[in-house]
Amino acid sequence: MKVYKCRVIVRGFAEGNPLISNKPINLLTIDENGFINDFTSSLKGLSVSNKVLIFPNAIGSSVGAYRLYALKTKNKAPKAIVCTKNTDIITASAAALADIPLVDKVENYEDMLSMMNENRVVKVDAYKGLIEIVS
């Protein structure tokens, strides 16, 4: 299957189904079970829990970083995060604290997104800087 190069921000390895968003997320609106609760977002009702979260970047509250950390302590955090724009400070600091593999600057990311849907399985190698669509 296809492999895409990317840049590593927080090292680690993960495999799972993707949650793909072309819109930024205010992480403070994610509830304790991982569901996005933002009434202004088209993602309302979706869960980031145990997914490979693929999104442009986090927005809004500086406290959103704690929300990802809280999810991690309950084993409900995203398995890995892929930022399709520039990784923001909220996401990077949260991933570093919670030890969530984090990559960005995906080569041909538009091609990658076109190959992706929520039933696919994605492998993020945040040591080598590779994203593989496994199945």
Add this chain to the structure above:
Amino acid sequence: MHLTKEEEEALDGKYGRALALAYRVLVAIGEATEAERLVNVNWAHISGVNYNTIGDAGINFLEDLVKDESAKVMIKATLNPTGYDPNKSEEIDSEFLEKQSRINKAYEKLGVTLSYTCIPYEAFDINQFAKKGSYVSVAESNAAIYVNSVVGLLTNKESAISALASALTGKAPLSRLRIKENRNAKLCVEVKYEMKDELDYGLLGYFAGKLNEDCIAFEGIKQESIFSNEPNSVANVKALCSALGTSGSVGMFTLSYRKVKERYEFNKIEANKIKDELSNADRGDVILFGSPQLGLNDLSRLSNMLMGRKFKKRCIAFCARSVYMKAKKIGLVDKLENSNVSIYCDCCSCLTPLITKDKYDSVITNSVKAAYYLRNWNKVDVCLASMKNIVENESI
């Protein structure tokens, strides 16, 4: 990102677990923002205090952190609002009180100044610990945008965790808005809408924040309507900063728009669209002012609008403790309390435990930021109106 030998050693844990974690965070955000190195910062403003925002995981993290001897702030560090006013805690349940107290104690142990304010630029003379042009690390989004745009300090829009890391190390990555060239706007919002009051500036901020750039310019705003000490101007710029920080990742704005090519228009249609999205009630059971917290200017503005009239329903105004003390001295607190305004210190509208769906169906506020979080988190309906309209309609 290049680290000095000492920074490498700290990252490897030579100086303790807390410093190692702080450097791990700084390295991650440094890599993410393509910093070449870390620089010394003079001041950090830390968010992540209200129990409703950081929860049990946050308490456990902070309590574990302070067990390490290296967990002490190295620079002046101030703190965002806590969850409640200790002098008015009757409505707060005992579990919240106990948990909030543990958070406050952990920050105290770190050596953080327990300022409990989201308007450090009004609550303190910032110049005492950070001169114009110096590097700082500010997490609270409205304050980061304000100190970059109005005060002339250099910070990125930090997270609760990254500002804490800066407080513990005295360092932050030299990247994005800490670099002079990046403080020129890349896109411009042309304001083609008659900006009447602070609510309009809030709607503008919410619109512009979504454009997701580090620095944006505004064309069509008069300098004196946001950059003067006149009370309406102060209210306008605070509304603008807090709404910008709510909807996006903008960390700074400027009125230097001439050279900016990429342009967007903010007009009546856009303003109404945002108001319709955020404001879903035409009335409210309770009035809230203060997200960000009110300063002395805001309190006197409210008092001047009321002119002795009284609110017909409960009205809560959140302000910084230092502001309250000054207001008390000049008789402003008494005046406002006589008008049925309850002034709460150390906390603010955002994620306040005072507002629950059990007690209230709807809230009236002039704050776009409060509207967004009250609906998302407190799950109440919101009626957005300017302070002037609220006073006119809700007081006798």
